Structures are given as C-alpha cells and as structure tokens.
Amino acid sequence: MPTAEKLRRRALVRFLLSAALVLLCLFLLQRLVTPKYAGDIVEGALISEYYAEAKDHDLIFIGDCEVYENFSPKVLWEEYGVNSFIRGSAQQLIWQSYYLLEETLHYETPRAVVFNVLALQYNEPQREAYNRMTLDGMRWSGSKLKSILASMTEEESLVEYLFPLLRYHTRWSELTPEDAEYLFKDYRPSHNGFLMRVDVRPAENVPEGRILADYSFGDRAWSYLEKMRLLCEEKGVQLILVKAPSLYPYWYPQWEEQVEDYAAEHGLLYINYLDLIDETGLDFSTDTYDAGLHLNLSGAEKISRHLGQLLREDLGFPDRRGEEPLSSRWQEKLAAYEAERESQLAALGKI
Amino acid sequence: MLFTSYAFLGFLCVLFPLYYLIPTRHQWKLLLLASCLFYFAAGPTYLLYILTTALTVYYAARRIGALGAEQSAYLKEHKAELDREGRKAYKDSVKKRQRRWLLFALLLNLGILAVVKYTNFAIRNLNGLLSLFGSGRQLSFWNIALPMGISFYTFQALSYLIDVYRGVSPAQQNPFRFILFVSFFPQLVQGPISRYKDLSPSLFAEHPFDAHTLCRGLQRVLWGFFKKLVIADRMLSAVNTLIRGGDYTGAYAFAGMLFYALELYADFTGGIDITIGVAEALGVTVQENFIRPYFSKSIKEYWRRWHISMGTWFTDYIFYPISVCRPMLRLSRFGRAHLGEQLGKRLPIWLSSFAVWLATGIWHGASWNFVAWGLGNWLVIMISQELEPLYERFHRRFSVAEKGWFRLFQVVRTVLLMSALRMFDCYRDVPLTFRMFFSMFTARNWAVLFDGSLLTLGLTGLDFAILAGGLVLLLTVSLRQRRGSVRDAVAARPYPLRFCLWFGLFLVVLFMGAYGIGYDESQFIYNQF
Structure with missing residues (x-):
C-alpha cells in the first residue's frame, strides 16, 4: 500500500512529466507552423542570417529592399577587401532599422554603417506581414522587444510575437515540405544579406511622383534617424546615408533637400545614387529586374563598385583580403555566390 | 476584457496563483479587487454605474432587513400588550416602510437601466412619430455608452433586494461583500443571473488549494473555448454574410437561420462554460444556465x-x-x-x-x-x-x-x-425577418445547399469540415451528458488516456480556433444584453 507521501511524489512526477511533454509538443508545433520563408517570399529569412556570421564586419548596411537588393557585399570584398553585411528586410521601417543597428552594435563595432534613407517616408507602423519579416528573424533581446512595441499595428498583439504559435495557428492546413526541412535550421537565401536576382526587366519610363499634401518627414522618423546618429557617434562608428538608385517609389526633391540639410548639419556623408547614374554606369534597360524598383545583380555590382572605391579611397577602409580565416570564409561565400548566379542564369536559359 | 482575449488569459494567470497563495480569509477580497479591475478595464466610467447599483441596493436591503429585525424585536417585546389587530397594524406600517425602500431601489436601478439602454430607442420611435405627423423636428440621440453586463448585474442585485424584502435572504451587512456579489467578474459578461442564496455561500467561503478543483474548472473553461472559438466564431463570417443586407433568400435564409441558431448556442453556452469553469477553478459554485x-x-x-x-x-x-x-x-x-x-x-x-x-x-x-x-x-x-x-x-x-x-x-x-x-x-429588423422567413417557402433555390454555393459565404471546405467535426463532438458530449458528467467519466479513465483527451482538445482549440489576425474579434452575443 503506497503511503500518502509516495502518492504525492508520484502525482508530482506525473505532473512534471506531463508539463514537460506539453511544452515539448508546443515547442515543436510552434517551430513547425512558423513560416520558414523558403518558398516564393524569401525576404522573411534575411534577418536571422546574421547570427550565423563571424562578427567582424567593416561595414553594415541597414535598411529596406533598397539595400538588400542594391548592394553586393561580394563585390566589396572581392574588389576592395571590405567585409560587409546587409541587415535589411522588406519595408523595414526606420525604428526597426534603429533597433537592428542597436542589436548589431551589441555584437560588433564596424567602421561604418550605411543607412538607406527611403524609410524616412514612414512615420507610422504599416503592415503586419512586413513587421513579421523583420521581427520574427531577430533573436530575443531588449532591442527586439522595443522594435516590436514600436512597430505593432493596431491589430497586432505582443503575445503573438512572444508565442508565434498563436499567430500562425492556422498554418497547419498549408504546411509544405519546407516546413519540415527547415524545422531546426534556418533557410539562408542571401549572400551576406544580399538577395540576388539576375533577370532583367527594363524600365520603360521614369514614373512621376503624385503630389503630396506635406513633404516633411514625420517627427517619429526623424527622431529615430537622430537616435541612429547618436548611437553611431557613441560607438565611434561612421554613419553614411545613402539613397539607392530606384526609380520608384519616387524620391521627391523636397525629401532630398531635408536629408541633405540634415547630413550637412551633422557632418554626415550622404550619397544619392539617383544623382550618380552616369558615374556608376547604371543602365535601366539592363540593370533592373522589375522596371526600376530594384536593381538586378548587374546593377547592384555597379553601385557596389562605386561605393567600394569611395570606402577605400575616401574613407580609408583597409584591404583585408589577406586576412585569415576571413579570406577562407569568403572563398566559400564567393563560390556560393557564383553558383547561384549560374543557377539563376541557367534557369533563365542564358547559359 | 473579452473572455477570449489574451488579456483575460493573462489576468487569470495572475489571479489563480495569487488566489491560492494568499491566506484563505482574504480570498474574497482578492476576488473583489479582481472584479473591480475587470470592470475597470471595460471602461473606467462603467465602474460608477455598477457601484451605484451595488451600494443603493445594499443600503436599501439593509434598511429593509433592519426594519424586519426591528419589527421582530418590537413584537417580542410587546407581545403581551398587542392584540391581533395591533400586531397587524404594526406589521403593515413596517411593511409600508420596507416597501418604500424597495420601490426606491427598484425605481432607481431600473431607471438607470432604462435610461442607458432604452433612451435612444425611445428617441428613435419619437422621431418616427414626429415624421409620421409631418413634423420636421427630430430629437438628437444621446451619446451614452451601455455599461458592460448592466442587464445582468441589475437583475442580480434586484433579485437579492426582493428576496430580502420577501424574507427569503438575509441582508448582507458588509458592503464590500455585497459589491463582490454584484460584480463577481466571471458572470459580469453574460450572466448567469445568480441568486444570493445560491452564490454567496461559496463566494465568501475560504478555499484552500485543491488541484482537482482547479483542474475541473480549467477543463470546463477549455470546453467553453472549444464551443466559442472552434464553432461559434468560425460560423460568424458565414452568418454575417447571410443575414446582413437581406440578399440571401430562400434556402440561404434557411441555412442562415440554422447557422445562427448554432452560432448562438455555441457562443452563449461556451461563454457560460467559461464563466462556470473560472468560478469552479476558484472554488465558487455558479448555477448551471443550460x-x-x-x-x-x-x-x-x-x-x-x-x-x-x-x-x-x-x-x-x-x-x-x-x-x-x-x-x-x-x-x-x-x-x-x-x-x-x-x-x-x-x-x-x-x-x-x-x-x-x-x-x-x-x-x-x-x-x-x-x-x-x-x-x-x-x-x-x-x-x-x-x-x-x-x-x-x-x-x-x-x-x-x-x-x-x-x-x-x-x-x-x-x-x-x-x-x-x-x-x-x-x-x-421585423419586416426583413418576415420577408426572409416567407422567402423560404417561395424561393426555389434549394440546390444552393448542395452545389457548392455555401462555399462562397466566407467559409472554405476546410471550415465546414472543422464545423462538422465540432458539431459531432458537441452532439456526442451532449448525448453522453444525459448519463452524467462527462468530466467525471473522463476522470475515471487511466491517466495517459485522459491526458491525451484533454491535451487533444487543447490542441484542437489552439489550432482550429478562429482567433487572432484574420478573424473578426467577436464579442459574446449575450454580452450586448
């Protein structure tokens, strides 16, 4: 006959085992239903790629599609010996960029940070789908929590970020083989954050911007740019502002003026690649894959060359191509880059 | 704070441990605090309404009770001096004074209910009459918010008052305990309308921690979530499509009629399951409502x-x-x-x-x-x-x-x-209801029930499959309930089996529940009453 103490102990063991089983099941199910972004939309897989990297970059790009589609870290390394990484995701809002930068500077201190200024146009949270692509990939930290709180739209809930299972519970009916394949590993679609596209869809015209009631960037957007500047200043990192050469969304002269004034006021380097089309050799009949919204591989490599030259010659970035084990790591990356280029060209029937 | 909101689950996660950690003599005070917080979260000003009702009814009931006690003492003291007529005259005079207190509290609280709930209805009808008689004048509607659960707590408080007046219940002497009786949070949203003699013994009692009680309560809550999230809220989009606008006649109206009946049943009984389950987990017994x-x-x-x-x-x-x-x-x-x-x-x-x-x-x-x-x-x-x-x-x-x-x-x-x-x-809408009802007998579109047209109402084939599965489970449980408690039957099974059953139901709610982004957050239908 078991004693009361034994019965209590047995009940406790049973409870603990049951709780462990429940937690394990929920953990596995959460992993299963959380999107892997390994299908048509791969942009959601970009942010998490950084954590597998050795954290000794010279340059970090921060921004939206105008950085991860338009700059090639491979060119910066291969031709100028600059080790760079892009922390960008689709429609990455400026406060998300700020918190990603805060997180990145917690891991490492690069020589410079390049921020693409198009995100200044957004002063409010936009869409949950884009928030998720930026935020789900971040590791849990104070920066992630602050980024979530700054980014949530009215329909979103912090609880669903803490427990993504609650957000993605309906995905059980649309699971694909990729969900099982990437259950315990991350899908890695980029090359140091650069998303390669080799196809071409020429730009046929330069779209006109619609008239806006107010061309001033919002206070919130400005405040995060200022925070970014101060953070870089505190960490001794040079902040470089860029505007990628996308034909649309339209970059208004009034916006340009505000950014130029801000850069001048704080002594920041600002490069607008829309003004450097001839200098970089960009040709919108061959260097874009979606009629001017984003550059393709050819276009991205052209402006990366321009930037690399500036980093080396004007800003004195050292050539690290002889450094080990960095150089060996890059050998693997260059091979993967070339393989994907060839694979995409083959898929298009061009080789 | 909706029962199906994350905030409510968080609220319970804080309340339950606290409730069983504090000394049991303070448990009712914690429930009072929790109920006030719950109501405050619905709208800070609403708290004034419920406190007004609770305090006026408490005071009137105390006066009625005091008059009753005074009468007993007087009659006992003057037993020898009073003849039958004298006793009757005295009792009548006391009854009259008690009735005054009763009427005061009834009129005040029904008046509050009438003003907040029916003023705009009256104005709408007056405006209709003014138009009918050719007057160009229209009265403006009042911008007045309907406090959550006002019909439920008003009726609950008034039942206590009438019971005290009738001598069925004793008057509660502690105002805070009475406020808890009126505002006990699980039943604020949609009832049930508990009687003082039924609710108060367990509400004010001390409840040492008992894992079995807690588990049983949570099982009932889970079953309520199943009804609400898997059936009622999934059905919602089809019901909204079918009944709004009046374009869906004939067989569609028939389908809408049945869908609504099912949605209402799952919604209301699910809500009551959550109410009773939460109360049960706290050791409080709330009467069955269905x-x-x-x-x-x-x-x-x-x-x-x-x-x-x-x-x-x-x-x-x-x-x-x-x-x-x-x-x-x-x-x-x-x-x-x-x-x-x-x-x-x-x-x-x-x-x-x-x-x-x-x-x-x-x-x-x-x-x-x-x-x-x-x-x-x-x-x-x-x-x-x-x-x-x-x-x-x-x-x-x-x-x-x-x-x-x-x-x-x-x-x-x-x-x-x-x-x-x-x-x-x-x-x-009364004319629309008649039109839709009679369309079931005149429209000849019964084929839409079978030709896939129902899949255009906002529910996919998978949704219908989930609903069908949910209905089968609901029916099975209901049939089994005729032979006694299903929870007791499950509890008698070996541990691995009952663990699988309850965890399985939890996963069904988690994965097949209609909640989160993409679903309309639907408040409980009876919440509006």
Whole structure:
C-alpha cells in the first residue's frame, strides 16, 4: 500500500512529466507552423542570417529592399577587401532599422554603417506581414522587444510575437515540405544579406511622383534617424546615408533637400545614387529586374563598385583580403555566390 | 476584457496563483479587487454605474432587513400588550416602510437601466412619430455608452433586494461583500443571473488549494473555448454574410437561420462554460444556465433548459407577482363570471405570460425585433399550451409519445421553431425577418445547399469540415451528458488516456480556433444584453 507521501511524489512526477511533454509538443508545433520563408517570399529569412556570421564586419548596411537588393557585399570584398553585411528586410521601417543597428552594435563595432534613407517616408507602423519579416528573424533581446512595441499595428498583439504559435495557428492546413526541412535550421537565401536576382526587366519610363499634401518627414522618423546618429557617434562608428538608385517609389526633391540639410548639419556623408547614374554606369534597360524598383545583380555590382572605391579611397577602409580565416570564409561565400548566379542564369536559359 | 482575449488569459494567470497563495480569509477580497479591475478595464466610467447599483441596493436591503429585525424585536417585546389587530397594524406600517425602500431601489436601478439602454430607442420611435405627423423636428440621440453586463448585474442585485424584502435572504451587512456579489467578474459578461442564496455561500467561503478543483474548472473553461472559438466564431463570417443586407433568400435564409441558431448556442453556452469553469477553478459554485436545450421536445421545455437563470428570474419576479396581484385576481373573477370558468382561469396566465415575454424581449435589446421575438415566443407557447389536450389525445390515440422517432421529430420541430423565432434576433429588423422567413417557402433555390454555393459565404471546405467535426463532438458530449458528467467519466479513465483527451482538445482549440489576425474579434452575443 503506497503511503500518502509516495502518492504525492508520484502525482508530482506525473505532473512534471506531463508539463514537460506539453511544452515539448508546443515547442515543436510552434517551430513547425512558423513560416520558414523558403518558398516564393524569401525576404522573411534575411534577418536571422546574421547570427550565423563571424562578427567582424567593416561595414553594415541597414535598411529596406533598397539595400538588400542594391548592394553586393561580394563585390566589396572581392574588389576592395571590405567585409560587409546587409541587415535589411522588406519595408523595414526606420525604428526597426534603429533597433537592428542597436542589436548589431551589441555584437560588433564596424567602421561604418550605411543607412538607406527611403524609410524616412514612414512615420507610422504599416503592415503586419512586413513587421513579421523583420521581427520574427531577430533573436530575443531588449532591442527586439522595443522594435516590436514600436512597430505593432493596431491589430497586432505582443503575445503573438512572444508565442508565434498563436499567430500562425492556422498554418497547419498549408504546411509544405519546407516546413519540415527547415524545422531546426534556418533557410539562408542571401549572400551576406544580399538577395540576388539576375533577370532583367527594363524600365520603360521614369514614373512621376503624385503630389503630396506635406513633404516633411514625420517627427517619429526623424527622431529615430537622430537616435541612429547618436548611437553611431557613441560607438565611434561612421554613419553614411545613402539613397539607392530606384526609380520608384519616387524620391521627391523636397525629401532630398531635408536629408541633405540634415547630413550637412551633422557632418554626415550622404550619397544619392539617383544623382550618380552616369558615374556608376547604371543602365535601366539592363540593370533592373522589375522596371526600376530594384536593381538586378548587374546593377547592384555597379553601385557596389562605386561605393567600394569611395570606402577605400575616401574613407580609408583597409584591404583585408589577406586576412585569415576571413579570406577562407569568403572563398566559400564567393563560390556560393557564383553558383547561384549560374543557377539563376541557367534557369533563365542564358547559359 | 473579452473572455477570449489574451488579456483575460493573462489576468487569470495572475489571479489563480495569487488566489491560492494568499491566506484563505482574504480570498474574497482578492476576488473583489479582481472584479473591480475587470470592470475597470471595460471602461473606467462603467465602474460608477455598477457601484451605484451595488451600494443603493445594499443600503436599501439593509434598511429593509433592519426594519424586519426591528419589527421582530418590537413584537417580542410587546407581545403581551398587542392584540391581533395591533400586531397587524404594526406589521403593515413596517411593511409600508420596507416597501418604500424597495420601490426606491427598484425605481432607481431600473431607471438607470432604462435610461442607458432604452433612451435612444425611445428617441428613435419619437422621431418616427414626429415624421409620421409631418413634423420636421427630430430629437438628437444621446451619446451614452451601455455599461458592460448592466442587464445582468441589475437583475442580480434586484433579485437579492426582493428576496430580502420577501424574507427569503438575509441582508448582507458588509458592503464590500455585497459589491463582490454584484460584480463577481466571471458572470459580469453574460450572466448567469445568480441568486444570493445560491452564490454567496461559496463566494465568501475560504478555499484552500485543491488541484482537482482547479483542474475541473480549467477543463470546463477549455470546453467553453472549444464551443466559442472552434464553432461559434468560425460560423460568424458565414452568418454575417447571410443575414446582413437581406440578399440571401430562400434556402440561404434557411441555412442562415440554422447557422445562427448554432452560432448562438455555441457562443452563449461556451461563454457560460467559461464563466462556470473560472468560478469552479476558484472554488465558487455558479448555477448551471443550460441543460441541453436543443434536446427539448417543446418550446416550453426549451425555455426551462435555455438561459435558466433568466427564465426563473422572470418567473419569480414578474410572472408570479403579476399573476397574484389584486387587479389580476379581480380580472380572473370577472373572467370566470362573464367568460366561463376555463377562460376566466386562463386569462391571468395569458396576461402574466404576455408581460413576462414582453419584458424578456425588451431585456434582450432596445429594438422592436426583440419585442417581436419575445411576443413570438409568447404566442407559440400559449398556442402550444392551449393545444396540449389535443396533443395528449393524439399521443394516446396513436401511442407515439414513447417512440424514438417521434421524440426525434419533436426535438427537430423544437429546434426549427426556435431557430425560426431567432430570425427576429439575427436580422434585427421585423419586416426583413418576415420577408426572409416567407422567402423560404417561395424561393426555389434549394440546390444552393448542395452545389457548392455555401462555399462562397466566407467559409472554405476546410471550415465546414472543422464545423462538422465540432458539431459531432458537441452532439456526442451532449448525448453522453444525459448519463452524467462527462468530466467525471473522463476522470475515471487511466491517466495517459485522459491526458491525451484533454491535451487533444487543447490542441484542437489552439489550432482550429478562429482567433487572432484574420478573424473578426467577436464579442459574446449575450454580452450586448
């Protein structure tokens, strides 16, 4: 006959085992239903790629599609010996960029940070789908929590970020083989954050911007740019502002003026690649894959060359191509880059 | 704070451990604090309404109780001096003073309810009359918010007041305990309307931690979430498509009628399961509000099994008092003298029932469709009642009453009849309800029920499959409940099996529940009453 103490102990063991089983099941199910972004939309897989990297970059790009589609870290390394990484995701809002930068500077201190200024146009949270692509990939930290709180739209809930299972519970009916394949590993679609596209869809015209009631960037957007500047200043990192050469969304002269004034006021380097089309050799009949919204591989490599030259010659970035084990790591990356280029060209029937 | 919100789950996650960690003598105080926080979260100003009701009813009941005690003491003290007439005169004078307190609290609180709930209804009707008589003048609507659960807590507080007046319940001496009785958070959203004598013993008692009680309560909560999230809220988009606008006639109206009946059942009983389960997990016993109403064989039986606390409230506090009031007794005497014994006896019942159903309709909402719904129920019940002898003769003649198929027929008939009456509730427009109801008999589009057209209403094939599975489970559990508690039956099984059953149900709610982004966050339908 078991004693009361034994019965209590047995009940406790049973409870603990049951709780462990429940937690394990929920953990596995959460992993299963959380999107892997390994299908048509791969942009959601970009942010998490950084954590597998050795954290000794010279340059970090921060921004939206105008950085991860338009700059090639491979060119910066291969031709100028600059080790760079892009922390960008689709429609990455400026406060998300700020918190990603805060997180990145917690891991490492690069020589410079390049921020693409198009995100200044957004002063409010936009869409949950884009928030998720930026935020789900971040590791849990104070920066992630602050980024979530700054980014949530009215329909979103912090609880669903803490427990993504609650957000993605309906995905059980649309699971694909990729969900099982990437259950315990991350899908890695980029090359140091650069998303390669080799196809071409020429730009046929330069779209006109619609008239806006107010061309001033919002206070919130400005405040995060200022925070970014101060953070870089505190960490001794040079902040470089860029505007990628996308034909649309339209970059208004009034916006340009505000950014130029801000850069001048704080002594920041600002490069607008829309003004450097001839200098970089960009040709919108061959260097874009979606009629001017984003550059393709050819276009991205052209402006990366321009930037690399500036980093080396004007800003004195050292050539690290002889450094080990960095150089060996890059050998693997260059091979993967070339393989994907060839694979995409083959898929298009061009080789 | 909706029961299905993350905030509510977080609220419970904090409350439960605290409740069982603090000394048991303070548990009721924690419940009071939690109830005030819960109500405050719904709207800070609402707290004023509920406190006004609680405090005025508390004070009036105390005065009534004190007068009663005073009377007992006086009569005891002056037993020798008072003759029968003297005692009666004294009692009458006390009763009169007690009645004043009763009327004061009744009028004040029903007045508050009437003002916040029915002012705009009255203005809308006045504006209609003004237009009818050609006046260009229109009254402006009041911008007044309806406090959450006002109909429920007002009725609950008034039932206590009347019970104290009748001497059924003692007057509560502690105002804070009384505030807790009125505001106990699980039943604030949609009832049930508990009686003081039923709720107060366990509400104010001390409850040491008991894992079994906690588990049983949480199991009931889980079952409530299953009904609400997997069935009711999934059904919502189809119901909204079918009933809004009145474009879906004929077979669509029929489908909408049944869908709404199912949605309402799953929504309301699911909410009550959550209420009873949360209370049970806290050691508090809340009375059952449903006994498988869709298994009823008549409308009368249905109303004894659906929203029981409301039905008994109207019976005890409206039907009986009206039935035995002096004018009604006079009317009965007059009827028996002039219309015959049978008719004369029934007249007060018809009129009292009419008053009950009119009040029930109005209680449900400030619009004519609810009045029509209430009176529709009255009409059907009265007709059924009058035809009862005929039915009994038919049952005896053909010996069908005990036959399974006939009982099934009666159940289906009740479901269809109740669902048809609910159309007043779901269309919220009396002429439209009639139009849609009659379209079921005139439109010839029954093929839409089978040709895939139902898949255009906002529900996919998978949604229908989940609903069908949910219904099968609901029906199975309901059938099993006739033989006793399903939770007890599960508890008697080996641990691995019951673990799998409850965890399986949890996963079903988690993965098949209609919640989060992409679903309309639906508040409980009875929340609006």
